[in-house]
């Protein structure tokens with residue numbers, strides 16, 4: 001893939017999103033669609049149906065898209081699903097879990113949190129105890145892969161215990177949807193929230209929620225926001241196939257093409273396999289250079305990898321970033337609260353050869369910067 005499939009000047013994005021897309025996905029944005037055009041309305045129906053397919057949610061679930069980035073969709077889902085009298089338990093081990101709590105503060109939704117360290121998955125037993133100790137809890141919200149670190153949370157175990165206790169589950173699957181299996185037959189849940197521009201390899205501008213239809217039917221009047229009311233958005237879309245307000249037409253056209261390419265690659269299994277190879281290639285190559293990953297391999301999702309900042313006094317993230325950018329790669333700063341780190345993603349239109357070239361570029365940039373010690377500072381981790 002690499003160069004031939006991307007515009008000549010743009011670097012490959014080794015980030016948590018937006019991500020590198022194929023040329024054909026970008027080209028799908030060259031048409032100006034009218035939002036009432038019959039072909040556009042068909043396209044809209046097609047993407048909604050394909051998104052349901054990816055979660056094996058054709059029966060009993062609906063797909064409600066919404067304008068904006070992923071956070072808009074998370075905010076819309078929390079604001080629409082939680083009744084005024086509801087209370088949500090938010091499971092936190094990174095920035096995206098914390099963001100859900102922040103959304104609830106803004107919306108005036110009652111919530112409780114269960115937080116573990118950023119390198120530690122939540123304990124299902126602990127979640128069960130919290131639910132049993134608080135009968136006001138109506139919903140549980142959890143991130144599938146917490147992109148802050150790249151950690152994979154045990155979503156199936158959580159889904160079962162939440163379902164057993166008759167609470168509703170909202171999953172932020174933003175950074176996994178389309179690459180890691182999330183089948184509603186195996187992972188019972190009320191809503192899965194994701195966006196157009198991560199593992200689906202579309203362009204940014206649209207989020208969506210896959211919602212259990214019987215749940216959504218009871219959500220009239222819940223929303224704290226007109227534009228983020230997924231109940232109303234759903235009714236309108238079911239009515240005439242159109243969006244309530246100006247749809248991101250170019251983004252939808254790009255997603256339509258991206259979903260076609262997702263299917264051609266073999267769906268979730270095919271895409272997930274490429275990302276796993278990318279991740280393995282990246283981690284093996286970086287470890288060979290002496291870097292340490294923040295997470296142990298058994299909780300690392302094949303999405304984005306956090307590396308500890310080298311202890312060498314010559315290392316400077318700004319110069320490292322610029323050097324890599326010059327060689328055609330964009331990386332991402334760390335977002336951990338306790339440890340100095342940087343992140344390299346392995347999702348988007350990237351393959352094994354791209355990851356090998358990225359590792360080579362890291363080696364060359366560090367040599368140019370005079371950085372010899374690639375491991376973390378030689379002291380105990382905080």
Ligand SMILES: *Cc1c(COP(=O)(O)O)cnc(C)c1O
Pocket residue numbers: 016017069070071072074096143145146147172173174175195
């Ligand atoms: C990317 C992401 C989001 C949404 O972020 P936006 O910047 O609003 O697109 C939410 N949750 C997770 C886990 C993410 O990775």
